Amino acid sequence: MKKYGLLKVIGIMFLCYVVLTWIIPSGAYSGGEFTKGTTDPVGLYGLFRDPLVTFLNFFQMGIIFLIIGGLYGVMNKTGVYSKMVNKVFDKFKNRKTLFVVLTIIFYAVLASLTSLTTALFVVVPFSIAVLLLLGYSKLTALASTVLAMLVGNLASTYGSGIIYYTNYYLANGINDNIIVKVILLVLAVILLAGFVLFTDKLPKDKKAKVSKTTKESKKTKTTKTVKDSSEEDSKDIPLYDGKVSSKRSFVPLLILFFLTIVILLVSMYNWSSMFKIEFFTDIYESLMGVKIGDYPIFANIIDSINPMGYWSSTELSVVLVILSLIIGWVYNLKLGEIIDSFIDGAKEMFGVAIYAILASVIFMSINILANQSGQFILYTLANGVLGLASGINALTTTIVAAIGSLFLNDYYYFVTILTNVIPTDTLSNAGTTSLIAFIFQTIHGFMMLILPVSVILIAGLAYMKVSFKEWFKYIWKFLLALLVVIVIAITVLALI
DSSP: OOTTHHHHHHHHHHHHHHHHHHHSOOEEEETTEEEEOOOOOOOHHHHHHHHHHHHHHSHHHHHHHHHHHHHHHHHHHTTOHHHHHHHHHHHHTTOHHHHHHHHHHHHHHHHHHHOOHHHHTTTHHHHHHHHHHTTOOHHHHHIIIIIHHHHHHHTOSSOIIIIIHHHHHHTOOTTTTHHHHHHHHHHHHHHHHHHHHHHOOOOHHHHHHHHHHHHHHHHHTOSOOGGGGOHHHHHHSTTOOOOOOOOSOSHHHHHHHHHHHHHHHHHHSOHHHHHOOOHHHHHHHHHHTOOBTTBOHHHHHHTTOOOTTSOOHHHHHHHHHHHHHHHHHHTTOOHHHHHHHHHHHHHHTHHHHHHHHHTTHHHHHHHHHHHHHSOBHHHHHHHHHHHHTTSOOHHHHHHHHHHHHHHOOSHHHHHHHHGGGSOHHHHTOHHHHHHHHHHHHHHHHHHTTTOTTOHHHHHHHHHHTOOHHHHHHHHHHHHHHHHHHHHHHHHHHHHO
């Protein structure tokens, strides 16, 4: 079961949820008023139906990870991707700490500003390759990239996928508690950087060996790379073959890759909803209105793509496929070579794709039952918590948010469903809703650091072949420190 440890954890979580559906009755909320229903259990048929329906409904999420793998397969095939990775390695081999800190800041800040973790995951294989070459452990590489992204989400400042929905349902402004969020982000990044740097356990001799190999290969001016020093080492870095089989420059690849990332981040960010910026929409409408005679030339060329600012995972997938083709063309790869290398890279990400889909099985199951009965066991649990304190306050809201995160890994549905728990008169109090919004964001973000329902976390663990037990054992001290900071922030806001 070691090979399928993540599958076991996800399966146990799902079975625990199934048991709860047999014990806890469902309920409904309307304007903060709770109505108790009956039990709506997941039966034997549902045990098989719900995972299959999850695959059908979240298939696109798996496709994204397969395409990311395909892109890196093509990049490896060019024979210059390893040059690009090794160039970064050479720049930081004597400044390893600096690279770790910069990597954490890069992912945390961009996630905080955009909440576009799926798009940022495109860069993760590149960053992890450099980190592993520098001699850091798999856990350190995972914490510096995937965990940093999730920390950025937790302390989201202007992430449209978090802030917009929170403010829409709780009637807040985008700058509410912004100072506290910035402070939280800074403290979280400092905590994470300090934790990562002081807990890396990799033996020093391995780090020295990598540096020595690189130095010798540079002196002899051969095509041998750091990764060629050991076949075993080559297998330790996913989506990186370590081969330098071309004399061409890696600069075109570097420009194409990171320019695409910038385009994706800009195009997937909802500028209109967040800042009322209609620049991209206006350009789109102008282009779509251009005609030659009565023929809408750009409308037919562009087809049905959404305007920049409204791009989704669909556009993300298409752009990465196009990028793969362009890279292949720039480096004179035949179409057959592009296709074969793309498939090889996608195969390497197959397990990641499967686990990323299965992470939403509880979310899918609870929605299936809700569509049948219109009720949630989550509401019954929330009512029980709120009843203990005779209403909603900072403590009960925190507990309800933590419980809600178990069932709702998608933040949009998390906010939509839990907002119904809040009484109507409470929603009219701007100060209270501002506190609730902060609790929703931070607690849901915190739970996504540890729960096996967190898509990005599960994808990262599967990518690095790290067990959930190993991850929790590694990260618990950081989680405890971060939780203390969050509790202090919530307490301060509640007192204010």
